[in-house]
Amino acid sequence: MEPEPLLHTARTCIRLAGVADAPKLWRYRVENRAHLAPWEPLRDEAFYTVEHAAKTIADGAEAARQDRGYPCLVLDRDETTILATFTLANVVRGPLQACHLGYGVAAQAQGQGLMYEALQAGLAWAFGELGLHRVMANHLPRNERSARLLARLGFEREGYAKRYLQIAGVWEDHVLTALIRPEAL
Numbered sequence: 001m002e003p004e005p006l007l008h009t010a011r012t013c014i015r016l017a018g019v020a021d022a023p024k025l026w027r028y029r030v031e032n033r034a035h036l037a038p039w040e041p042l043r044d045e046a047f048y049t050v051e052h053a054a055k056t057i058a059d060g061a062e063a064a065r066q067d068r069g070y071p072c073l074v075l076d077r078d079e080t081t082i083l084a085t086f087t088l089a090n091v092v093r094g095p096l097q098a099c100h101l102g103y104g105v106a107a108q109a110q111g112q113g114l115m116y117e118a119l120q121a122g123l124a125w126a127f128g129e130l131g132l133h134r135v136m137a138n139h140l141p142r143n144e145r146s147a148r149l150l151a152r153l154g155f156e157r158e159g160y161a162k163r164y165l166q167i168a169g170v171w172e173d174h175v176l177t178a179l180i181r182p183e184a185l
């Protein structure tokens with residue numbers, strides 16, 4: 001069974017992944033390997049198997065059940081193809097109420113405003129239903145597309161962390177940004 005959609009936007013359906021999505025996630029990873037690899041941690045060959053996709057989905061469902069993280073699929077309205085993914089990760093409750101945001105769009109779906117459309121809805125959900133107060137997103141200084149997307153969503157630069165994350169095998173500096181829950185909510 002696939003989970004119920006969390007959100008609909010004009011062009012997408014956003015939901016957590018279910019076991020039946022493993023072949024779709026596998027295809028997304030294989031088709032977008034060269035597109036995503038420069039911006040992600042090193043992956044071994046096992047990552048590009050349907051078994052690994054199934055394990056990721058099971059781990060993600062458990063994370064969501066425990067309110068630790070919410071890995072979301074952004075599908076077309078028919079729910080046949082994964083257009084993008086985003087994750088609200090490292091959820092911290094208590095007086096912080098924060099998480100880290102990670103995202104990526106399929107090479108074929110890039111440059112159409114789809115990531116923006118999905119994240120606008122995803123962030124409203126994070127600040128609304130999930131009750132979060134702060135969403136943090138960090139990007140490589142040279143990732144101009146990501147910087148533009150975050151600025152359009154209202155994220156503000158908060159700092160610069162040296163050798164912050166290991167991306168494609170290299171400890172890379174990152175620009176730190178965050179979006180705070182709007183006062184009106």
Ligand SMILES: CC(C)(COP(=O)(O)OP(=O)(O)OC[C@H]1O[C@@H](n2cnc3c(N)ncnc32)[C@H](O)[C@@H]1OP(=O)(O)O)[C@@H](O)C(=O)NCCC(=O)NCCS
Nearest residue numbers: 039103104105110111112113114115116138139145146149
């Ligand atoms: C970062 C990433 C998600 C940005 O994707 P994107 O498609 O550029 O982002 P958006 O959804 O905001 O789309 C904006 C683009 O769509 C265009 N666009 C077309 N139709 C549009 C519409 N209806 N609405 C808004 N924008 C539209 C905009 O002009 C803009 O293109 P431009 O930057 O060439 O001017 C994507 O480049 C990616 O997946 N990169 C690899 C993974 C990655 O870097 N992840 C983030 C790590 S920090």
